[in-house]
Structures are given as structure tokens and as C-alpha cells.
Amino acid sequence: MLRKILQGLKNAILNKQNLFSLLAGLAMVFAYAPFSFWWLAIIALATWCIQINGHSTKQATQSSYFFGLGLFGAGISWVHVSIDQFGGMPLFASLFLMALLCAYLAIFPALSAFIAIKLSSDNRLNIWLLPSTWIATEWLRGWFLTGFPWLSIGYSQIDSPFAYLAPIIGEVGITFILMVIAVSICLVYSRQQLKAALSVIASSLLIVFISSHFIFTLETGETKKVALVQGNIAQELKWQPDNEWPTMLKYLDLTRQNYGADLFIWPESAVPAVEPLAGEFLELANSAAALNNSAIVTGILNYNFETKEYFNGLIVLGKKQLEDTEGSYYYPSSNRFYKHHLLPIGEFVPFQEWLRPIAPLFNLPKSSFSRGNYVQPNIMANGIQLAPLICFEIAFPEQLHANFHDSTDILLTVSNDAWFGTSHGPHQHMEIARMRALEFGRPLLRSTNTGITAAVDHNGKFIEKIPQFEQGVLTTNVPLVEGRTPFSLYQRYPTFIAAIMLILLIIVRKRTQVKL
Incomplete structure (x- = not known):
């Protein structure tokens, strides 16, 4: 046989x-x-x-x-x-x-x-x-x-x-x-x-x-100054307890050096601590951003001690609306986003009672998340309305459509592609994100841990980007647009x-x- x-x-x-x-x-x-x-x-x-x-x-x-x-x-x-x-x-x-x-x-x-x-x-x-x-x-x-x-x-x-x-x-x-x-x-x-x-x-x-x-969308003449922070934290160090505060302070220091931007974007899980236990740092970052008339959107994990659920999320620190004077963050504020489309193995393990004992692959750090809702409100940061997606979610245009509105200013995606080293995976990931900007006719911001971090205009073209595996801050002006593309309406x-x-x-x- x-x-x-x-x-x-x-x-x-x-x-x-x-x-x-x-x-x-x-x-x-x-x-x-x-x-x-x-x-x-x-x-x-x-x-x-x-x-x-x-x-x-x-x-x-x-x-x-x-x-x-x-x-x-x-x-x-x-x-x-x-x-x-x-x-x-x-x-x-x-x-x-x-x-x-x-x-x-x-x-x-x-x-x-x-x-x-x-x-x-x-x-x-x-x-x-x-x-x-x-x-x-x-x-x-x-x-x-x-x-x-x-x-x-x-x-x-x-x-x-x-x-x-x-x-x-x-x-x-x-x-x-x-x-x-x-x-x-x-x-x-x-x-x-x-x-x-x-x-x-x-x-x-x-x-x-x-x-x-x-031509379906037109520039309004208004621009927003944004700063995308790429920390370039090695994956093997990211979740080490001794590296928790150094990592958070690195992002805060890179931000402080570039105050003057309307909006700062930190990558997926840039804060390597669960939100309820990171209060001291979050209050510090929140106050600093608010005092400088800015807002920070950062990736962070949340843990609900009552339901014992983990969520991969985004929160806003500093100014939520333009008129805010003291900052908008408090725990657990509603101005947040939780990832819905989880990555198999990386964020949830199917048949985990059988697979987890087999190999460390099925026991990666923080690999047992709960899903956020499919439809969630856009997050508001310093008067800018953002339609967010985390990492793998950018490959699902129907999810973006469900959360996209006439009032959405900018598409936002954050990721941590350090898992994929020098391969062509992160480049393909960026290519997918650019397609979403072109389909929906909105500028897109993408902040990642090791790259590719970039700002993309509503035509899917790069405004500016940071090379991979470099620590840095991308500061640029992003033109806002108005109007809807046929695809954003009819999918x-x-x-x-x-x-x-x-x-x-x-x-x-x-x-x-x-x-x-």
C-alpha cells in the first residue's frame, strides 16, 4: 500500500x-x-x-x-x-x-x-x-x-x-x-x-x-500632525518582567522628544503589562500627553479579574476631544478597542486541552485571549476619529466596513511583526494595509514594534515610513479627506x-x- x-x-x-x-x-x-x-x-x-x-x-x-x-x-x-x-x-x-x-x-x-x-x-x-x-x-x-x-x-x-x-x-x-x-x-x-x-x-x-x-474622496485642506513610534524591542525580551519598565519608559522618552504632534501611535502591546497593573505608568503618560495638548494611542493587554479574560486592546491617553484640558483616560474608560479577529495559535489555541501539552508553540505568552465585539465605536484621540484594527484584522475588509463611518478620519492599525524576523511577511502585511486605505479612501497609520511603521495617504501611497529594525519616531502631516468610495458602501x-x-x-x- x-x-x-x-x-x-x-x-x-x-x-x-x-x-x-x-x-x-x-x-x-x-x-x-x-x-x-x-x-x-x-x-x-x-x-x-x-x-x-x-x-x-x-x-x-x-x-x-x-x-x-x-x-x-x-x-x-x-x-x-x-x-x-x-x-x-x-x-x-x-x-x-x-x-x-x-x-x-x-x-x-x-x-x-x-x-x-x-x-x-x-x-x-x-x-x-x-x-x-x-x-x-x-x-x-x-x-x-x-x-x-x-x-x-x-x-x-x-x-x-x-x-x-x-x-x-x-x-x-x-x-x-x-x-x-x-x-x-x-x-x-x-x-x-x-x-x-x-x-x-x-x-x-x-x-x-x-x-x-x-475621484471619490477629496482632501479637506485640514492636516493632522502625527508621530508613529517604533520601539524595536526584541521579541525574546518583550515579555521579560525585568524589561517591563525599561520598555515603557523607552516609548515615553521617544514621545517626549517629539511633543508638538496632535497624535502619537504606539504599537500593539507596546505597554508590556496588563492594564489594571500598569496604572502608575499610564497616569504618568496620560498627564504628560494632556499637558502637551496631545493624545497617545497605545496597544495594551487588559485582564478582567472578575471574568478572568484577557483582551488585546488599544486605549487613548491624554486628550480625547480638542476641548479636553486634563486628559481623558481612566480605567476602564469606554474610549478603547478590543481585537475581535484573533490569530490561531498566537492568540487562541483551538482544541487547547489536547494541543497545549504537546509543545511550547501552543503555550506562547498571552495566547489565550477573548474576542472583542465585531462592531465597536471608533476611538477618539485629540478630536481625531480613528477606525482601528489590530494586526491580522487588517486582512478582513468586511470587519473594517462594519466599523467605518462617514465621520471616520483615519484608519489605524498596529502590529508586532517581530515574530517574523527578516522574512517577507511584514512587507506583505504592509501591502494589505495599503490596500485597505485605497479601498476605503482614508489615510492610514500603521505603528509596529520592529517595522514596517508607516503613514499612508487615501490613495494607498506611502507618505513616509521607518526602515525595519530601527528605533525611531516617524513625524509627518496627514491630510484629512471627505467622501466615500463605492467599495466602502457596497463591499x-x-x-x-x-x-x-x-x-x-x-x-x-x-x-x-x-x-x-
Whole structure:
């Protein structure tokens, strides 16, 4: 039995279509930050489509699985850094867990091909169905088991002409358009349905060109001076009791050197003590900020002694409203935010009664949090209304939509990417944050422990940023804007409707036996 399995695996790997699909998936990593060869995404997708076009269920599904292995094997290799360096597991075990994660995520591209085949006639893949089924399985990937929507294709286009589509149809819409173009290129290469394929490519490019002329948000003329603090605290020192006060005083000293800003942002859990036990320091920072007519938004953990629950949160120190004179903070003030979308393993452990005894990976410091509410009020800091998201949450646009209002001034995200070292994970994280700014048409502030700390304008462009692994304070003026983008109003629904309509069109044509 084992011999047959190994032989089948060998045959699958040596299969030409599978090999080309794997290479196409591997190449996709270079379309994302920090490499940002955005055009490579189109070539890689088209290459994969060529390998599966017109093939049977087994071959197309298998090749799509290999494409997924390449995409996620190269694209999220940074996960291994946190497992290897901070998980306390042997190298073999950490590589095995990484491989297991990639094997799971590769199921979704394979599922997309499988569903497309089942909707096709004669169990042969109708490649036109792939954009719609891809969108469906990507939605499933972003929801199932709390969701992991990392490396969605549209993110790779943040610096491409396709970015003009983001305020209208969002990253998911860009993904759909790219898939449609890749399918069309595949058909042109195969000399099939040339007229339809070329028309689709031309129409897609025309849509991008027209979109570049739309303006949905305008600068009000008002700016806010902000200061983003990057402490660059080594992860292995962050939660050491002896390093608690030195860490907090470092952030306070960096802030004192830059008073004059309207708003200071400290990273996720910048204060390495639970809020009820950090009162002395918080009162000190609160008073200092208020006396200097400023506000500090900082990440901090809260512990409810009555319910015995931990929360990963943000609080405001100093001035809440412009007219405040003595500072707004008190414990437990309502002007706060608690993280809702927790990171598996890092912030909660599924099946913890079985997993925690296995390895230190499942017993990381502060890895048992409770969720904040899905919908929470924007936080107010010195008259600035902020829509906050913590770390991983920035990858979920629907959560931001639920908490976004006409009166929201700035998007805010804080993180601690020290877990991922010098890998490309933090760069991909920053890329996702920039897409949210472009989709919602608001400037975005991102403060992290080790980088990338940056201010981004409402067009998703960097205003200024601090290099990774450097201690520093980014001080800059951020222009405020007014207006709403279509995506901030209608989310993903136009793309979902387009995907459903494409499927219905193909099914109707099949039943009426009209060639596309």
C-alpha cells in the first residue's frame, strides 16, 4: 500500500502539467511585496490556466493543488520563522507544521478547479468558470476556521494600474478581473475562442483606464500632525518582567522628544503589562500627553479579574476631544478597542486541552485571549476619529466596513511583526494595509514594534515610513479627506454578483448549445 502511494506521488510530481503549475505558484511570490513585480501575477495565473484548460477532473484538480502548494509554500514561508524561533520545536517538527499548513491552503485552488469542472459539460473544465469559482473558494478560505485570506491575488496589484479599481470593487474585484484576463490569455495561447478572449482583455483594460479618471474622496485642506513610534524591542525580551519598565519608559522618552504632534501611535502591546497593573505608568503618560495638548494611542493587554479574560486592546491617553484640558483616560474608560479577529495559535489555541501539552508553540505568552465585539465605536484621540484594527484584522475588509463611518478620519492599525524576523511577511502585511486605505479612501497609520511603521495617504501611497529594525519616531502631516468610495458602501457584493452572472451565462449557453 505504501509503495503504491509513493509511486502515485512520484507520478504526480513528474507530471508536466503539475510541474508547470507548481512553478507558476512559486513565481507568484515575486508579485507581492517586497518584490512587487505585479505583472508576474498575470503571467503565473495564465500559465496555470494553460495547464488545466480542458482537462479532466483528476488532472485539473491535481494541477491546481500543485499551483496552491507553490503559491503558499513560497508566499507564507515566513510562518516558519515564528514557529522555528519562538515555538520551541525541533526543526523537523516546525517544517512539518509549515508543510501541513501549505497542504491545507492548497486545497482551495484545487477546490476552485473541481467545482468549475462539475459545472462544466462532459467533465472537462470550461476555463471561463474559473474566475467565479476562484472568488467563491477565496471567500471560503477567508471564513473557514476563522479565515486566512493572506495572499489574495489582488493585493499584488497595489502599485499597478489595476489599483485604480480598488476604490470601486476592492481587492476582491481586482482578483476577479485578473482571473478573467488570465483565462483570456490562456485561450489566446491555445487559439480557442480568440474573438471572445481578445474582447474580454480589451474590455478589462478599458475598464481600468476609465476607472483611473474617477475621484471619490477629496482632501479637506485640514492636516493632522502625527508621530508613529517604533520601539524595536526584541521579541525574546518583550515579555521579560525585568524589561517591563525599561520598555515603557523607552516609548515615553521617544514621545517626549517629539511633543508638538496632535497624535502619537504606539504599537500593539507596546505597554508590556496588563492594564489594571500598569496604572502608575499610564497616569504618568496620560498627564504628560494632556499637558502637551496631545493624545497617545497605545496597544495594551487588559485582564478582567472578575471574568478572568484577557483582551488585546488599544486605549487613548491624554486628550480625547480638542476641548479636553486634563486628559481623558481612566480605567476602564469606554474610549478603547478590543481585537475581535484573533490569530490561531498566537492568540487562541483551538482544541487547547489536547494541543497545549504537546509543545511550547501552543503555550506562547498571552495566547489565550477573548474576542472583542465585531462592531465597536471608533476611538477618539485629540478630536481625531480613528477606525482601528489590530494586526491580522487588517486582512478582513468586511470587519473594517462594519466599523467605518462617514465621520471616520483615519484608519489605524498596529502590529508586532517581530515574530517574523527578516522574512517577507511584514512587507506583505504592509501591502494589505495599503490596500485597505485605497479601498476605503482614508489615510492610514500603521505603528509596529520592529517595522514596517508607516503613514499612508487615501490613495494607498506611502507618505513616509521607518526602515525595519530601527528605533525611531516617524513625524509627518496627514491630510484629512471627505467622501466615500463605492467599495466602502457596497463591499464585495458587486464582484459576487458579477461572478454569479458569469456562471449563469455559461450555464444558459451550455443548455441552449450556443458556443461562447
